Amino acid sequence: MTPQANFMVLAPIDPARRTDLEQLLDSMNDGPGEVNRANPLIPFAQFGTLHFARLVILNDGTLNDVRAYGGGAVPTYPLYLAFLGDIDGEVDSFFKELARRAGDGLRRIFSCCEGFTPGADLVNWMKAHEAPAIAAYVNWRGRTVLQIHEEAALRAALLDYARTNAGEFRDLPPREVHRTLRKFLATELSSGRLTLTPPRSAPIVWWIGNTLNLIGIPLLGLLLLPLLILIAPIYVFCLRRREKTDPELCWRVSQAYSDHLSLFEDRYVTNQFNAMGSLKPGLVRRLTMIGVLSTVDYAARHFVRRGRLGRIRTIHFARWVFLDDKKRMVFFSNYDGTVEAYMDDFINKTGFGLNAVFSNGIGYPRTNWLVRDGCGDEQKYKDFLRRHTLPSQVWYKAYPEFTAIDLERNTRLRKGLEVSSMNEEEAREWVALL
């Protein structure tokens, strides 16, 4: 299995260069929300291991929300540029490839950031500016961009063959269809018209790290258990008290801002999403956030069934990143369908998880025992989320035509062909995938 990794380069924008940066980013698109896949700055399509990438100016319009908690001045943070991607393999080698294929373009982009000098070593600079995710989700661990393309070509070839020989297939029972297509695949593979690269084994370093994580996190939990039990009543008391009094800041964004966000939405079958905001002050919320997100990360890494995040099957990649000493957080995701459907999906299917995480952000609709209510107040939640949403100035997806379900179907098709024979029921289900 080739593990997936992610990177995020985070750098403060030089205020004097902000307009230049915006123009540079715009120049990478054919139109709003539609990236030029071969743009000269970062020719994304040349990177065979890159699933998704985006460049976002993290312009948080909700900084003043901390005023709801009284206190003094609103903290000031730099305006960041975030460059992030989801890849197959390791970040180090990907950074080297970036420097090789897009070195000049990246230098032009990063020259609009503070502390970037023309003489800087690009790879080292990017490494030094990496902001790691506290939790990350991958729809299908181990499925590479190469595999996605190969499986898509496989399905297209199978459909084409079935169409050309429709008469022959018409009354063929499913098991026979399977057998015939296996034969067809063998010919195509031996002639080189199709390739199905066998999965590589995971690098030993990754495997060790993953195993340590698998064992280490529960061990840590076990060690901390006595302490956790001890503080649990105090924690619950504090959380409940805060839950009942935390202010809700859930008003509707201006039509102009909503229209601006809409410009970047619903152009493809898959959409980008960024949400950013400040955490509620205090240790209780901070610990809750860390605890919940660590659990999400652990589950996503070791347990969730492939293709699903809870009941949600439309997310390709997602991640949560802390900023500014855990005072702020950004959430990034790539999901299928429209933003309205995405929000409904979350509310209806995994509201409890959504509440546990995002209710630690300032202004979230009131929760009850951390996981109840909250986003169940549908319109308040949607207004809250829209306020915190940022557009992606540049967004790239390696396979714009495919949803996560498309990818799963193609993988199921391929897996079915790797089986030499099926029973009646299996064959029927498999043939229906065509």
Added chain:
Amino acid sequence: MRQSEVDYRDVQGLARFGYGKIKGASYALLRIKDVAAARAWLRSAPVTSAVVMKPPPSTALQVAFTASGLRALNVPPAVIGSFSPEFLAGMAEENRARRLGDIGSNAPSNWKWGYGAADAPDLIVMFFADSHGLGSFIENSKGVAWRGAFEELRWLGTADLDGVEPFGFVDGISQPHIDWDRQRDVTQPQIDYSNVVALGEFLLGYPNEYNKYTDRPLIDPDPVSRGLLNAEDAPDKKDVGRNGTYLVVRQLRQDVRSLWQFVNQQAGGDAGAAEKLAEAFVGRTRMGSPLVPRSQQEIPGIGPNPDEICLNQFTFAKDPAGSGCPFGAHVFRANPRNADFPGRPTGLAKIITMLGFGPRGLRDDLMSPVRFHRILRRGREYGPELLPEDAVRPAPPEDPERGLHFVCLNANISRQFEFLQNAWINSTKFSGLTGESDPLLGNRQPVPGCPVTSDFTEPRKDGIPQRVSGLPQFVTVRGGAYFFLPSLRAFRFFAEAGIAR
């Protein structure tokens, strides 16, 4: 919170009745020319309420306003600004149009009405009367003030095709059953599909399927707003939205010849097979029977009328492969008849499902629960009847336009009408499909990366799914707008509101 009964005298009749027994109807799309005269007409307009009348009325009149109409009436900006963003931006807004599939020949710039300041109505007045009495009913209702008050942008005439829509299928069969008595407990997850839907999904001012009150303008009491009802969820406020709802109107031209010629050509001239394919597109037979067997279990909100049970007591749960009714069929896309969870889990199984370890099938649990996405349809056809057997013949010169004046009511346009249109009807990836949108309504326009959207897949029980390619666009959007259908109290408030200012 005190729960009161719905005051039907305050609700416009369309929310409760389709006026199906009244065979004639015509809708005036108007612009306000003179505010004082418009107010005068509105104050005397005989708007029909939702009270049951015996005998049933032979005429009815309904009025709804666009955001520009409310502005023209000088309704205070703070009131207008609290209506939903979709209503305020309007159907023709560029990004919204993209979401609704109104691109290509559907694009608002090609519309006959509803696009651009000059062609967008301020209000719609809907007249219902038996065809021979319609003209005089309109003339009498207009009265003296009308001519000075309004500029008539367009009249949307309708035709009575006896419950059959222009393509030749019995229409308007499935409607949500509104929970007028507010008996339904929406706080519990819905395990089985139900046709009973919370009142607040169709009327503002009442709890919706999330047990919340949909946003609408609430204002402080003053002499003008005195006549309005108080908000249930904010008793010190007057509720401008209560007993009102949003009205979506779209003029959809149907190319009846194109549909029947296409299926006929696909069937190689075999009329029976052509009809079968058209029925697969729709998901019902021409007489309206579903393509999947009737459920043994009763469905709340369907029946007891035996005809209704015949036509509507079904779900798609017993047809997981889609070999009865294709996943892409119009009725499946418009109402997948699902519940909150796949496979009716209870107890521990429910938690397992919630954590993502439920059913493993490719198509399991792909769709949002339909109870959040129902609409109340009140459409009427227009243009002369054209039978399928005549439709296969070439069009004569000057073939008249036919279609549907699609009208629907919902309390939340973005979660109901727009979601349906965009995530289900128009989606090229609905329910695990790919390369196709609604066989009837789809615009066949490419999506970036997906050049083909004109297929139609018919799964088979034992074999490779059959695919029809190259479906032409059968339906074209000719106009449309979002309206607010106010309660009678709000209607009077609008007629008065600007005067004091």
